[in-house]
Amino acid sequence: MALSKTVAESAEVGRAGILDAAALLFGRQGYGAVSLRMIAEAAGIKAGSIYYHFASKDDIITEILDAGIRAVHGEVGARVAALPADAPARDVFRAVLRGHLCALLEHGDYTSANVRIFGQVPPAVRDANLPVRRAYESFLDDLLSELQVRGAIRSDVNLTRFRLLLIGALNATLEWFDPQRGGAEALADDYVDIFLNGVLAQTGDNT
Amino acid sequence: MALSKTVAESAEVGRAGILDAAALLFGRQGYGAVSLRMIAEAAGIKAGSIYYHFASKDDIITEILDAGIRAVHGEVGARVAALPADAPARDVFRAVLRGHLCALLEHGDYTSANVRIFGQVPPAVRDANLPVRRAYESFLDDLLSELQVRGAIRSDVNLTRFRLLLIGALNATLEWFDPQRGGAEALADDYVDIFLNGVLAQTGDNT
DNA sequence: GTCTATATCTGGATAGAC
DNA sequence: GTCTATCCAGATATAGAC
Numbered sequence: 325m326a327l328s329k330t331v332a333e334s335a336e337v338g339r340a341g342i343l344d345a346a347a348l349l350f351g352r353q354g355y356g357a358v359s360l361r362m363i364a365e366a367a368g369i370k371a372g373s374i375y376y377h378f379a380s381k382d383d384i385i386t387e388i389l390d391a392g393i394r395a396v397h398g399e400v401g402a403r404v405a406a407l408p409a410d411a412p413a414r415d416v417f418r419a420v421l422r423g424h425l426c427a428l429l430e431h432g433d434y435t436s437a438n439v440r441i442f443g444q445v446p447p448a449v450r451d452a453n454l455p456v457r458r459a460y461e462s463f464l465d466d467l468l469s470e471l472q473v474r475g476a477i478r479s480d481v482n483l484t485r486f487r488l489l490l491i492g493a494l495n496a497t498l499e500w501f502d503p504q505r506g507g508a509e510a511l512a513d514d515y516v517d518i519f520l521n522g523v524l525a526q527t528g529d530n531t
Numbered sequence: 532m533a534l535s536k537t538v539a540e541s542a543e544v545g546r547a548g549i550l551d552a553a554a555l556l557f558g559r560q561g562y563g564a565v566s567l568r569m570i571a572e573a574a575g576i577k578a579g580s581i582y583y584h585f586a587s588k589d590d591i592i593t594e595i596l597d598a599g600i601r602a603v604h605g606e607v608g609a610r611v612a613a614l615p616a617d618a619p620a621r622d623v624f625r626a627v628l629r630g631h632l633c634a635l636l637e638h639g640d641y642t643s644a645n646v647r648i649f650g651q652v653p654p655a656v657r658d659a660n661l662p663v664r665r666a667y668e669s670f671l672d673d674l675l676s677e678l679q680v681r682g683a684i685r686s687d688v689n690l691t692r693f694r695l696l697l698i699g700a701l702n703a704t705l706e707w708f709d710p711q712r713g714g715a716e717a718l719a720d721d722y723v724d725i726f727l728n729g730v731l732a733q734t735g736d737n738t
Numbered sequence: 739g740t741c742t743a744t745a746t747c748t749g750g751a752t753a754g755a756c
Numbered sequence: 757g758t759c760t761a762t763c764c765a766g767a768t769a770t771a772g773a774c
Contacts, residue, residue, distance in 0.1 A: 336757065336758085337757085337758090338757080353651070354561060354562065354563055354650070354651035355561065355563065355564075356561055356562065356563020356564045356651075357562070357563045357651060359748075359749060359750080360750065360751085361748085361750095369757090369758065369759090370758070370759060370760080371749095371751095372751085372752080372753095372758080372759070372760075372761085373757070373758045373759070374751095375750095375751070375752075376757060376758070377757090380750080380751080381750070381751095413731075414731075440650060443561070443647060443706065444560070444561035444563075444564060475732055475734070476731065476732060477730050477731065477732060478730055478731070478732045479732075481725070481730045482721065485718075485721060486725065486730060488703075488704075488707055489700055489703075489722065489725065491703075492699065492700050492702075492703025492704065492706070493699050493700035493703065495699075495703065496695075496696075496698075496699025496700065496702065496703055497695075497699065499650065499699070500695055511692075514689065514692060515696065518693065518696065518726070518729070519725070519729060519730060520729045520730060520731040521729040521731060522725070522726060522727045522728040522729035523684050523685055523688045523693060523726060523727060524620075524621075524683065524684065524727040524728060525682055525683055525684060525685045525686075527682065543739060543740085544739085544740090545739080566766075566767060566768085567767080567768065567769085568766085568767080568768095576739090576740065576741090577740070577741060577742080578767095578768090578769095579740080579741070579742075579743085579769085579770080579771095580739070580741070581769095582768095582769070582770075583739060583740070584739090587768080587769080588767095588768070588769095739774105740773105740774090741773080741774075742771100742772090742773080742774100743770100743771085743772090744769100744770085744771085745768105745769085745770075745771100746767100746768090746769085746770100747766105747767080747768085747769105748765105748767075748768100749764100749765080749766075749767080750763105750764095750765085750766100751762100751763085751764090751765105752761100752762085752763080752764105753760100753761090753762085753763105754759100754760090754761095755758105755759080755760080755761100756757105756758090756759075756760100
């Protein structure tokens with residue numbers, strides 16, 4: 325046969341295949357519920373083979389958690405960077421919400437895994453993920469702070485608390501979002517409206 | 532003077548003791564991470580004794596999930612019922628957020644367990660919890676709908692979506708709330724302001 | 739109502755063949 | 757780079773003593 329010696333006769337799964345399978349399973353079933361045997365089967369290899377690529381289960385989840393945050397941060401960052409420097413506050417805010425929700429809901433096995441299982445992993449794994457988390461949080465805080473300085477956000481709004489509210493609300497969409505009933509961008513636009521304007525009817529009286 | 536508090540000397544632990552211990556552990560560590568041995572130890576009995584009271588681990592978690600929803604529903608319901616029939620919309624809304632957050636953050640081992648692990652339990656257990664969930668959701672939907680009919684909430688706000696946003700945002704506080712830095716009621720009041728009025732400064736293009 | 743002891747299974751992890 | 761085979765710890769659940 326013309327088959328050239330050692331190289332890839334049967335498709336290699338490799339790190340990427342294992343990570344993809346693991347992210348999907350972790351996100352759907354939780355950290356404790358997913359075994360290495362399940363991951364191996366989903367990836368198309370045997371359990372023992374995983375240890376050629378990763379030292380432990382915690383090693384796998386650590387990489388997934390980091391990749392999940394980087395995916396949202398990258399998506400949001402790119403959309404904000406694409407705006408003109410003097411873009412209206414509403415456009416900046418919309419870019420953030422659209423970026424976060426699209427990364428999370430539409431191509432986000434890693435991101436959704438992060439949201440769902442961060443609270444379940446061993447403390448050491450959680451700590452390892454903190455720097456990447458903090459970088460994304462700082463990025464958002466800087467953005468919001470700029471909007472407030474520009475006078476677009478009320479000066480009496482506690483920005484840290486608002487950021488926590490915002491991210492919590494966005495991440496919670498994971499639990500009920502159904503792509504068949506309107507896309508992530510439309511959902512983001514609805515949220516922009518509520519967060520910026522509130523739901524209260526602007527009448528003269530208070531009832 | 533006996534022994535320093537805690538564990539039963541020969542007092543009976545019973546169902547309640549097991550449920551309390553389990554709710555605390557499940558909420559903190561996740562469903563898969565908590566074993567019956569851990570629950571037993573926390574309750575002050577041995578693992579085998581659990582089976583006198585419960586048929587299975589799923590049996591325990593099912594009761595905890597139901598109790599968690601009932602606790603919030605009860606707290607919110609009581610606070611709303613205590614208002615006069617013609618209370619301003621803002622008061623009703625505040626009662627909902629305060630009730631939900633207090634139940635969740637201040638005396639809510641069962642409620643927080645529900646929020647954290649609902650997504651991790653076996654499908655059969657999740658299904659068993661659905662009726663109680665739906666009852667709370669309907670209660671909130673009816674309240675919001677009444678506010679909208681009264682003209683207090685803008686007519687172009689999708690109430691189902693707003694309810695999902697609201698509950699998601701409230702439940703997410705579990706991940707970062709620190710009782711040492713301001714109570715649940717103060718947090719609720721901040722959220723009321725943002726949800727009702729939005730964060731946008733009222734410059735010139737609004738009203 | 740709780741104990742001890744144990745059956746049975748499944749998990750993470752390792753060693754060595756190919 | 758993946759397989760097979762296996763060790764060992766820890767899980768749920770059961771049985772019977774007290």
